[in-house]
Amino acid sequence: MAEKEKAEKVVISGADxxxxxxxxxxxxxxxxxxxxxxxxxxxxxxxxxxxGEMKAEMIHVESxxxxxxxxxxAYATGVRGFTATASQGLALMHEILPIIxxxxxxxxxxxxxxxxxxxxxxxxxHSDAVSERDQGWIQLYCESAQEAFDTTxxxxxxxxxxxxxxxxxxxxxxxxxxxxxxxxQIEGQSxxxxxxxxxxxxxxxxxxDPKTFGAVAFPNSFFEFHEAEEMAxxxxxxxxxxxxxxxGKAFGRKYGDGLVELVEMKNxxxxxxxxxxxxxxxxxxxxxxxxxxxxxGLIKLKCLRxxxxxxxxxxxxxxxxxxxxxxxxxxxxxxxxxxxxxxALKDEKVKVEGFVAGLGGRDIDVKRLRAAVxxxxxxxxxxxxx
Amino acid sequence: xxxxxxxxxxxxGAVTSSQVLAVAAFENGKHSQAFPNFGVERxxxxxxxxxxxxxxxxxxxxxxxxADYAIILDQTLAxxxxxxxxxxGLIIVNSxxxxxxxxxxxxxxxxxxxxxxIALGIIGKPFVNIIALGAFSALTKEISLQALEKAVQKQIxxxxxIAEKNIAALKKVYEASx
Numbered sequence: 001m002a003e004k005e006k007a008e009k010v011v012i013s014g015a016d017x018x019x020x021x022x023x024x025x026x027x028x029x030x031x032x033x034x035x036x037x038x039x040x041x042x043x044x045x046x047x048x049x050x051x052g053e054m055k056a057e058m059i060h061v062e063s064x065x066x067x068x069x070x071x072x073x074a075y076a077t078g079v080r081g082f083t084a085t086a087s088q089g090l091a092l093m094h095e096i097l098p099i100i101x102x103x104x105x106x107x108x109x110x111x112x113x114x115x116x117x118x119x120x121x122x123x124x125x126h127s128d129a130v131s132e133r134d135q136g137w138i139q140l141y142c143e144s145a146q147e148a149f150d151t152t153x154x155x156x157x158x159x160x161x162x163x164x165x166x167x168x169x170x171x172x173x174x175x176x177x178x179x180x181x182x183x184x185q186i187e188g189q190s191x192x193x194x195x196x197x198x199x200x201x202x203x204x205x206x207x208x209d210p211k212t213f214g215a216v217a218f219p220n221s222f223f224e225f226h227e228a229e230e231m232a233x234x235x236x237x238x239x240x241x242x243x244x245x246x247x248g249k250a251f252g253r254k255y256g257d258g259l260v261e262l263v264e265m266k267n268x269x270x271x272x273x274x275x276x277x278x279x280x281x282x283x284x285x286x287x288x289x290x291x292x293x294x295x296x297g298l299i300k301l302k303c304l305r306x307x308x309x310x311x312x313x314x315x316x317x318x319x320x321x322x323x324x325x326x327x328x329x330x331x332x333x334x335x336x337x338x339x340x341x342x343x344a345l346k347d348e349k350v351k352v353e354g355f356v357a358g359l360g361g362r363d364i365d366v367k368r369l370r371a372a373v374x375x376x377x378x379x380x381x382x383x384x385x386x
Numbered sequence: 387x388x389x390x391x392x393x394x395x396x397x398x399g400a401v402t403s404s405q406v407l408a409v410a411a412f413e414n415g416k417h418s419q420a421f422p423n424f425g426v427e428r429x430x431x432x433x434x435x436x437x438x439x440x441x442x443x444x445x446x447x448x449x450x451x452x453a454d455y456a457i458i459l460d461q462t463l464a465x466x467x468x469x470x471x472x473x474x475g476l477i478i479v480n481s482x483x484x485x486x487x488x489x490x491x492x493x494x495x496x497x498x499x500x501x502x503x504i505a506l507g508i509i510g511k512p513f514v515n516i517i518a519l520g521a522f523s524a525l526t527k528e529i530s531l532q533a534l535e536k537a538v539q540k541q542i543x544x545x546x547x548i549a550e551k552n553i554a555a556l557k558k559v560y561e562a563s564x
Contacts, residue, residue, distance in 0.1 A: 011409045011418065143447075176447060181405050181420040183412050283445040365448035 007188045014177035017145040017184045018084070018110045018170065019044030021152035023054050024192040025108075028079040031059040031070035033089060039112040039178050041084035064089035068096035075105035076213055078204030080156070082107075086174055087114035090128045094135070100167050101136025102225050103213055104203050104232070106159030107167040109137075110152065113276065113327075114174035115360045123361020124174040126275065126327040130304070130336045136229050138168040138236055139304040141275040145184045148172045150253055151302075153187075153196060157243045162202050163235045173277045173327075175361065187251060195250045233306040240303060259308035261300040262315055264290060268297030270377055271316070273341065274325035275301045278357070278364045282325070285369045296373055301337065309344045319350040321376035325369065325385070329356045338382070353382030362386065387440040388528055389450045391469050394459035396431045399515030402541070403459070404435035406516055410529045410537035411439040419444045432463055439528060455526055456494070459501075459514050464488050478521050478563075480514050497525060499563050508555040509548075516542070516552050520559030531560050 012020070019041050030049070032042035048054035061067045067083045074081035085093065090111055100107050115125045129139060140155060142148040148170065155168040172178050205213065217225055237259065244258025255261055264286050265271065272282045279300040289296040299315055299322075301308075316322060322345070326335020333339065338354025345352055355372045358364040368385045375382065390407065394400030401422045408420035416439050423434035436450045452470045461481035467490050471477055475494035479485075480501040488496050499521045501514045509517075516538055523531050535553055543549050 009412075011405070011412045011420075175421075179421055180447070181408050181418075182444070183417065277447040280445040280447040363449045365451065366446070 007186060007191070009183055009185050011181050012145065012184050013040060013179055013181050014142070014145040014148045014172045015040035015112060015179070016044055017149040018152050018172065019048070020184075020186050021149045022082050022108075022110075023048050024187065024189055025082075025153060025156050025196055026054075026080065026198070027056055027082040027108075029057050029059065029070070029074035029081040031061050031067040031074070031081070031083050033061055033064045033067050033085070038089060039084060039086055039110075039174070041110050041112070045082075064092040065096060068093040068100065071107050071109070072096060072100050072103065072105065075100070075103070075107055075201070076205050078199075078201035078206065080199040082109070084110040084112070086112040087116060087122070087128050090132060091116055094132060097132055097135040097137060097167075099214075101229060104165040104229075105167060106156070106165055108152065108155045108159055108170065109167065110148075110170045110172065112174040112178040113171050121360040122174075124176045124327075125359050125361070126171070127359075129169060129171050130328040132169070133305055133336065136166060136233075138164075138166055138233070138240075138306065139171060140168060140302055141171045141304065142177065142302075143277055143279045143300065145177065145180065145182050146253070147255060148177065149184055149186070150247060150251065150255070153192060154243050154247050154258075156196050156199075157246075158236065158240055160199060161239045161243070164232055164239050165203060166229065166232050166236060171276065176277045185253075191250065195247065237306045237308060255302055256300060257311065259303040260311045260315065261302065263298040263300065265297035265299065265315055267295055268319060269295040270321045270323070270373060271297040271299055271319055272323050272325060272369060272373060273299040273301055273312075273337070274327070275304060275337070276327065278325055278327065278369070281364060281366060282369050285366055285373065288366070289370070289373065294373075294377070304337075307340055307344070312341065312344050313348070316345055316348060316350050319348075321351045321353065321379070323372040323376045323382065324352060324354045325364070325372060326354060326356050327358045327364070329359065329384075351376065351379070353380075355382045355385045357385040387438055387444065387446070388454045389452070390437040390439070390455045390457065390522075391450055391453040391471075392435045392437070392457045392459065393463045393467070393469070394433050394435075394515060395429075395463070396433050397429045398433070398459050399513070400433045400435045400459060403457070403515040403519065404437040406534070406537045406541050407437045407519055407522070407529070408439075409540055410519065410523075410533040411437075413533035413536045414529050416441060416529075417443050419447075423449060432466070455522065455528075457518055457522060459518055461488070464490050476525060478518065478525060480518060497521070497563070499559060501559055504555050504558050504562065508558060509551045513552070517555040517559045520556040521563040524560045524563035531557065
């Protein structure tokens with residue numbers, strides 16, 4: 001089938017949007033575990049491969065552990081790859097995730113955020129990805145199907161920038177975005193090719209420049225590997241805004257500065273901050289409260305790792321109160337985002353309160369988010385927004 | 387913004403129905419959003435799906451708590467109907483009964499259309515999910531019949547007898563609902 005040169009706007013799901021973006025990014029290897037808790041992403045990609053619309057090797061592996069391992073293998077040979085998973089599937093990949101990042105492979109993976117079972121639950125929250133926060137993967141969260149499409153393309157460019165060379169997780173809320181149908185602008189192949197040139201690996205098994213992968217790093221070198229990754233994460237804080245700008249120029253859409261997006265923050269006294277689809281509903285809350293004369297703003301956190309501390313500090317300088325909405329709970333303490341924000345803002349006058357919300361698919365609606373804002377306006381403590 | 391809730395039984399296609407509605411709204415130049423009320427769906431169990439239609443981009447991403455319109459694909463679901471529909475809103479029930487015989491207490495208007503009968507007559511099978519949107523189009527005027535036809539072709543293919551029969555039945559339901 002001929003490549004689609006023409007851009008078109010279609011009504012598709014968040015998962016479809018990612019699959020369409022992946023196709024345009026031309027990965028060569030797609031290791032997938034084709035069963036629950038996977039998503040429509042591998043299903044669509046497998047159709048594209050079957051139809052001949054996509055030239056890639058789809059490997060139906062026997063588990064997500066193998067999917068991540070095969071993704072590692074693909075990058076070790078120097079080709080672009082992709083995989084997708086969710087929930088328990090991501091948990092099963094846990095062991096391989098830091099091996100991919102420490103090998104500095106610029107892999108891209110889509111995660112349809114779903115909770116981790118216990119008790120059994122298949123619905124949305126951020127427990128799966130947030131639990132993998134410390135494994136050296138850049139984590140980008142999306143609010144809409146369009147953003148999922150755009151972020152997937154940007155993810156390859158960010159990951160493959162040589163001074164970054166780290167894997168990227170593109171996170172979309174399971175069901176709350178993965179299964180939501182809405183209009184998405186699908187870009188043409190040549191435009192995407194111009195933005196994302198063919199993959200030029202810097203780090204792979206090359207007979208003309210032999211390297212060892214998977215070797216032991218003794219205590220005298222292991223530390224330096226992680227130090228190098230940390231430096232790459234700090235580089236990513238500069239590269240992500242740059243890629244976001246370039247994307248904006250090429251396609252006419254960008255997402256704040258690529259790390260955070262500020263909504264009505266200029267004269268805000270109180271603000272909400274969160275990730276993923278709850279940001280959309282928060283926009284409605286801010287609009288509503290602004291109309292009533294309340295100086296309320298919103299910070300959309302698109303990038304959880306690396307953590308854009310400077311951007312957040314800047315945005316929160318004049319705030320009196322910040323309501324952090326965590327779609328995750330670090331049992332025994334607070335939500336991951338709340339912990340990060342309290343640390344980042346420790347020297348500021350803003351009072352930070354954490355609200356755990358939406359666990360296991362519980363809806364996050366206008367009423368709940370508004371209650372969080374009203375709580376900080378009264379100077380009261382955060383709580384579980386059941 | 388208009389919010390629509392579609393109730394059906396697992397296998398009846400309520401989710402597809404909301405998707406077709408979203409595509410039709412898009413064809414009409416509007417912004418739209420369709421999503422299932424995420425369940426572990428089982429054949430025959432009650433299934434709920436939502437659709438939002440607006441002139442401007444839709445930011446709201448919560449469930450629908452107060453719908454403008456409801457479409458009930460199976461009249462037995464009227465007995466356990468607990469959706470909030472706005473006063474002056476509309477509830478379309480696939481039923482051969484009269485509105486006053488539908489056990490729903492709501493200030494929204496109830497309209498009954500025997501969609502199953504039309505489906506059996508034209509499609510030969512009780513496929514009501516897509517053609518029920520003909521009633522929605524005729525009664526609410528939120529989307530045009532032409533946009534619906536286009537949406538059906540996009541979602542279930544432009545060729546083949548199933549698409550043709552669905553479109554023929556869609557038109558019949560539209561006419562019967564006017």
